[in-house]
Amino acid sequence: MILVTGGAGFIGSHTCAALSAQGLPHVILDNFCNSKPSVLERLARITGAEPVFVKGDVRDRALVARVLREHGVTAVIHFAGLKAVGESVREPLRYYDTNVAGTATLLAAMREVGVRTMVFSSSATVYGDAPESPIRESAPTGPTNPYGHSKLMSEQIMADLDRSEPGQWRLARLRYFNPVGAHASGLIGEDPQDIPNNLMPFVAQVAAGGRKELSIFGGDYPTTDGTGVRDYIHVSDLADGHVAALRYLEKHPGVLTLNLGTGEPVSVLQMVKAFESASGVSVPYRIVDRRPGDVAAYWADPETARKKLGWTAARNVEQMCADVWRWQNGEARRVQ
Ligand code: NAD
Ligand code: WQD
Numbered sequence: 001m002i003l004v005t006g007g008a009g010f011i012g013s014h015t016c017a018a019l020s021a022q023g024l025p026h027v028i029l030d031n032f033c034n035s036k037p038s039v040l041e042r043l044a045r046i047t048g049a050e051p052v053f054v055k056g057d058v059r060d061r062a063l064v065a066r067v068l069r070e071h072g073v074t075a076v077i078h079f080a081g082l083k084a085v086g087e088s089v090r091e092p093l094r095y096y097d098t099n100v101a102g103t104a105t106l107l108a109a110m111r112e113v114g115v116r117t118m119v120f121s122s123s124a125t126v127y128g129d130a131p132e133s134p135i136r137e138s139a140p141t142g143p144t145n146p147y148g149h150s151k152l153m154s155e156q157i158m159a160d161l162d163r164s165e166p167g168q169w170r171l172a173r174l175r176y177f178n179p180v181g182a183h184a185s186g187l188i189g190e191d192p193q194d195i196p197n198n199l200m201p202f203v204a205q206v207a208a209g210g211r212k213e214l215s216i217f218g219g220d221y222p223t224t225d226g227t228g229v230r231d232y233i234h235v236s237d238l239a240d241g242h243v244a245a246l247r248y249l250e251k252h253p254g255v256l257t258l259n260l261g262t263g264e265p266v267s268v269l270q271m272v273k274a275f276e277s278a279s280g281v282s283v284p285y286r287i288v289d290r291r292p293g294d295v296a297a298y299w300a301d302p303e304t305a306r307k308k309l310g311w312t313a314a315r316n317v318e319q320m321c322a323d324v325w326r327w328q329n330g331e332a333r334r335v336q
Contacts, residue, residue, distance in 0.1 A: 001071045002026040002246070003115075005058045005106065006079030007051075008035035010190045011121065011179055011235055013043060015077060017188070018239035020047035024246075027052040027071045029064070030080065034193070042187040058102045064109035075117035075170075075249070077242055078106060081150075084197055085125070085293070088147035099150035104157055111161075117170040118158070119245045124177045124231075124259065124300065126152045133265070134301035137175070137257050144293065155257070162255045170249035177231035177261035177300050179238050181320040182327035189327030190235075200232070200320075203272060204328040207281045214283055216268050218290035221297065227268035227287075229297035231261040234315035234323070244309040261300025262313040271317065278321035 002019060006012040007028030013035075019026045020043075028040075028051055043051045052071070056063045058080040067073070081099045082088070088095040103120070110116065127135055128142035143149045158171045180200040182189030196202040205211045219226040241260045248256065266274075272283050306312050315323075 001073045003029060003067060003071070003073045003076045004079065005029045005076065006081065006121075007053075007077075008032060008037070008039045009079055010035075011176075011238055012077075012079040013039050013188045014183055014235045014239040015079070015242045016043055016051060017046050017183060018236065018243050020049070022243055024243070025052075027054060027067065027073065029054050029056055029058060029067055031055065031057045034082070036191070039188060046183065046185050046187055059098070059105050061105045061109045064106055065112050068109060068113040068115050073113075073115055075119075075246055076106065076110060076115065077119045077246070078103065079121045081121065083147065085145050085147045086197065088150070089145055092146040095146045095150050096153075099147070100153045100157070103154040107157065107161060116168055117246075117249050119172040119174060119242055119249070120154060120158060122151045122155055122173045122175045123148070124175050124261070124298065126155065126175060127298070129295055130298050133297060133299045134263060135259065135298060136301045137259055137304055159255055167253050169255075170253050172245040172249055172256040172258065174241065174245060175257070175259050176238060177233050177259070179235050180232045180324065181234035181236060181315065182323045183236060184323055184326075186323075186326035186330035189324065199230075199268060199271060200324055203275050203283055204324050206283050206285075207275060207279050207325065208328050212284070214272065214285040215288045216272075216285050217288060217294060219287035221290075223267055223297050225267050225269045228294060229265045229267045229299065231264060231299035232266055232271065232317060232320060233261050233313050234320050236323075237262075237313040237315050241305065241309065241311050244311040248309050256308065258305045258308065259300040259302055260305060260313075261302050263300055263302045264317075265297060265299040266317055271321075274317045275321040275325070278318055279325040
């Protein structure tokens with residue numbers, strides 16, 4: 001049995017779908033602070049079975065230990081956390097509490113019960129202003145905001161734990177690049193509660209008519225067309241990467257650190273054009289000032305993941321856009 005913390009969220013729900021597709025039983029722990037209970041019904045429609053679910057907080061050590069024991073958990077995938085960079089600057093203590101203390105509490109409960117395998121949601125944000133791309137895992141880290149620090153601190157806790165009890169832990173630190181896309185069924189996807197911070201949900205809302213135009217942050221970067229360049233990865237590829245990491249850990253104790261990206265640099269304008277051709281709808285935009293804190297361009301070197309896991313991202317930008325469009329227009333969003 002696998003515990004999926006934050007399994008009702010964007011990446012967690014797709015990973016639950018991937019686990020089900022592989023016949024891997026799992027239990028979700030989520031407090032719904034950034035997701036809705038209706039996700040569970042939609043997961044049931046995708047998988048044909050009611051998800052096993054416990055409502056609760058990952059910082060509640062007694063609860064986590066009880067879930068681990070009662071469900072016979074042998075491995076954890078830890079998604080539960082807060083992820084808005086700007087908010088982390090305004091409310092650092094909340095971020096350190098949920099992301100760092102949450103991870104430490106979870107690991108303490110795991111240690112108490114004797115569960116020593118965990119796959120952790122880290123982020124390319126740990127690299128900060130990386131001087132060159134593609135970025136390899138050996139690149140220096142240097143987060144530029146509390147969110148990024150909270151991810152790097154959690155990574156450090158995992159490394160220290162492994163050092164304190166050599167050979168006993170199996171820990172994966174997966175550094176995601178820019179997750180986008182939605183499940184091919186159109187039943188689950190990214191569902192930001194307020195104005196989207198991220199490019200893809202904003203583009204989707206403009207295309208659907210919910211917002212007037214996209215502001216493109218910066219048209220004078222030293223990139224092919226002047227707009228920012230990122231490595232967008234389909235959330236279902238990311239989900240498959242987690243399953244592959246779990247399988248790898250079964251055979252390999254220690255700490256695994258991997259980039260999960262496609263290795264393909266894509267500019268904001270390229271993404272807008274791809275979305276327009278996938279949806280058949282035009283996306284009005286205006287180029288405005290750069291967003292403070294943004295980096296011109298970065299993308300992954302995904303070779304280590306390919307070599308170690310035999311995993312590569314299979315879905316291209318067109319599929320990412322087509323799946324987001326299906327989700328954006330789907331019946332599932334209107335009835336939630
Ligand atoms: P999300 O907000 O959709 O999902 C997180 C889930 O965790 C939500 O369902 C939320 O309700 C739950 N949660 C939060 N705090 C909790 C707590 N204390 N106890 C129990 N549940 C809690 O976010 P996501 O995009 O699916 O991201 C999942 C993880 O991946 C996060 O840790 C995030 O930092 C990391 N990550 C995300 C991105 C991205 O761009 N989406 C990139 C890199 C890393
Ligand atoms: C992508 C590109 C923007 C919105 C963030 C976090 C990172 C990780 C993923 C969690 C950039 C441009 C965006 C808009 C725009 N999350 N853009 N107009 O900033 O690369 O990464 O999410 O770990 O930590 O920082 O993603 O989607 O916000 O931006 O022009 O309305 O789109 O400038 O070039 P980002 P993003």
